[in-house]
Amino acid sequence: MFPVWLIFMVLFLIPYIYVQFKLQDFKGPAHDHQEALGRFGEMSKWYGVMFVLIIIEYAILFFIAKLSIKSIQYKEESFSFVGNFGEFLSVYIPGFLLSIITIGIYSPWFMANMINFFAQKTSYKSDNLEFKSKGFDLFLIILFTIIIPMIVLMFGIGIFAFIAGMNGTMPQGDPTTNPLAALSAAAMMFAIFLMVIPYIYYAYKWRVNFSYKSYNIQWETSFWSSAAKIALEILLSMITVGIYTPLAVLKLYKYFVERTIAKSETGSKKFGYDIEPGKDFLFLWGQSLLGLITLGIYYPWAFCKVSDRVLGKTYSEEVEVERESKSYISPTVAENLPLMVKNELDKMSEQKQEEFIEEYNRKAKSVGIAYLFLIVVLAMHYGYLKKWGLQIVFWITGGGFFIWWLIDLFRLPSLVKNYNKDIGTETMNKFEINVKLITS
Numbered sequence: 240m241f242p243v244w245l246i247f248m249v250l251f252l253i254p255y256i257y258v259q260f261k262l263q264d265f266k267g268p269a270h271d272h273q274e275a276l277g278r279f280g281e282m283s284k285w286y287g288v289m290f291v292l293i294i295i296e297y298a299i300l301f302f303i304a305k306l307s308i309k310s311i312q313y314k315e316e317s318f319s320f321v322g323n324f325g326e327f328l329s330v331y332i333p334g335f336l337l338s339i340i341t342i343g344i345y346s347p348w349f350m351a352n353m354i355n356f357f358a359q360k361t362s363y364k365s366d367n368l369e370f371k372s373k374g375f376d377l378f379l380i381i382l383f384t385i386i387i388p389m390i391v392l393m394f395g396i397g398i399f400a401f402i403a404g405m406n407g408t409m410p411q412g413d414p415t416t417n418p419l420a421a422l423s424a425a426a427m428m429f430a431i432f433l434m435v436i437p438y439i440y441y442a443y444k445w446r447v448n449f450s451y452k453s454y455n456i457q458w459e460t461s462f463w464s465s466a467a468k469i470a471l472e473i474l475l476s477m478i479t480v481g482i483y484t485p486l487a488v489l490k491l492y493k494y495f496v497e498r499t500i501a502k503s504e505t506g507s508k509k510f511g512y513d514i515e516p517g518k519d520f521l522f523l524w525g526q527s528l529l530g531l532i533t534l535g536i537y538y539p540w541a542f543c544k545v546s547d548r549v550l551g552k553t554y555s556e557e558v559e560v561e562r563e564s565k566s567y568i569s570p571t572v573a574e575n576l577p578l579m580v581k582n583e584l585d586k587m588s589e590q591k592q593e594e595f596i597e598e599y600n601r602k603a604k605s606v607g608i609a610y611l612f613l614i615v616v617l618a619m620h621y622g623y624l625k626k627w628g629l630q631i632v633f634w635i636t637g638g639g640f641f642i643w644w645l646i647d648l649f650r651l652p653s654l655v656k657n658y659n660k661d662i663g664t665e666t667m668n669k670f671e672i673n674v675k676l677i678t679s
Contacts (some may be wrong), residue, residue, distance in 0.1 A: 243302050243303055243539075244538060247296075247297060247299045248536075250299065251292055251296045254292055258288055261285050265278050265282050278636055293335075294332075295334070297331055301327045303656065304357060305320050305322070308320040312550075313555075319362050319363075320357075320360055321362065322356065326356070326360070331351050332352060332585050334348070334349035336352065344378075346611045347376075347377035348375070348378070348380040349374070351370070351372060351373060358370040366452050368450070371455075372445045384434065384437040384438040385438055388434045389434065396427070401634060409679075432473070435473075436469050439469050440469060443458065444457075444458045444460075447499055453504065454501040454502065454508070455503070456500070456501045457500060457502075458498055459498055464652045465494075466652075467650065467653070468494050470648075471649040471650075472488075472490055475487060485520055485524055486519065486523075488523075489514060490514070493514050496510045496512045497510065497511050501555070508555045508557055509555065509558050510555045511553070511555075511556070512552055512554075513552040522548060526545055527541070527586070529541060558605070560610045567593070576660065576663040577660050577663055577664055580667050595667070599666045602662045602666065603659045603662050604655050604658055604662075605655070606652050608623065609623055610651060610652070613647060617631065619636070620647065621633055624654060624655065625658075
């Protein structure tokens with residue numbers, strides 16, 4: 240991989256950095272019309288160079304991807320890749336040009352075609368993968384998680400600026416010296432942060448949608464718990480100024496992998512990752528530092544070592560099917576029930592299960608309503624969960640001087656889930672079956 244990486248550095252990375260430095264020269268206002276025209280001509284030239292560099296980048300990345308796929312092994316059997324550069328260009332060049340012409344609108348379809356190309360050209364034991372997601376689905380994800388929220392945010396900022404301007408209270412100046420300007424900037428960053436979380440969740444779920452032989456490989460998880468996990472790891476990375484980032488990436492990888500399921504009519508496989516937080520954290524930081532110290536030259540070795548370590552600790556196992564389950568419980572409800580409660584439900588008749596669900600739904604709490612109590616209704620989320628002692632302490636301490644409130648913002652789904660587990664056990668006990676709550 241080193242020769243390909245060296246070509247990548249020489250033909251793309253170094254020229255790209257140089258172009259970025261040249262574009263910095265055009266900052267600041269032009270003094271006259273002639274200078275403005277001259278700047279426009281020079282900027283157009285350098286943006287043209289950058290356009291060519293992007294084409295070169297993806298052309299070289301094809302060979303890096305090809306080598307990476309061939310290096311993957313599963314149960315001592317290597318993956319193979321049969322795609323050639325000409326086939327890649329026949330997908331890449333039209334997609335890239337259409338994305339430019341349509342101002343990015345076509346890019347979701349372009350991305351879907353690229354992933355499908357690599358999937359169809361990748362095989363394991365002579366059987367090929369197939370990517371099943373569609374470009375239109377990604378377009379809707381981008382539209383509803385990024386574009387529309389951003390339009391609403393800009394509209395809100397415009398209204399705020401208009402009202403503040405009319406009242407003479409518009410925050411101006413440097414955020415480091417003006418508290419109101421700093422608060423406005425922080426609110427903007429927080430809003431963008433909240434928009435990114437749903438996009439990461441739905442975009443990842445869109446990407447993990449493959450078929451292999453008779454298996455359908457998908458990511459199965461609920462939105463709120465996943466969004467909370469993603470937000471927590473990103474927040475910890477930000478608070479530690481990036482120091483925690485390698486471990487955050489690994490923890491998210493573990494979380495995503497453990498919720499990836501391969502299903503077929505004859506059985507299912509689940510995946511996992513054996514994380515060693517301390518050792519993995521030090522190993523990743525060590526490889527990253529070596530890459531920085533050597534100005535990127537060490538990167539191919541770092542990439543291979545990290546890939547070997549992560550893939551070597553990733554495993555799959557068969558999910559045993561003991562007997563045909565006659566459960567009438569929806570997956571959403573079942574996810575919030577303790578294991579022993581679910582086992583007892585499988586033994587019950589349809590009528591008894593319906594009675595259980597009716598009683599359970601009457602008492603169970605909603606994550607969405609819990610967030611409304613936390614954010615809107617006087618931070619009364621503990622009261623909503625019948626924990627009035629904690630609620631009073633929360634109020635007296637001002638939400639732990641806001642820190643407790645911020646932590647609860649990310650762990651509220653797990654609080655609701657634990658409450659609903661207790662409700663599940665309590666409801667089952669009404670059916671004269673003693674069930675011990677299992678926490679996991």
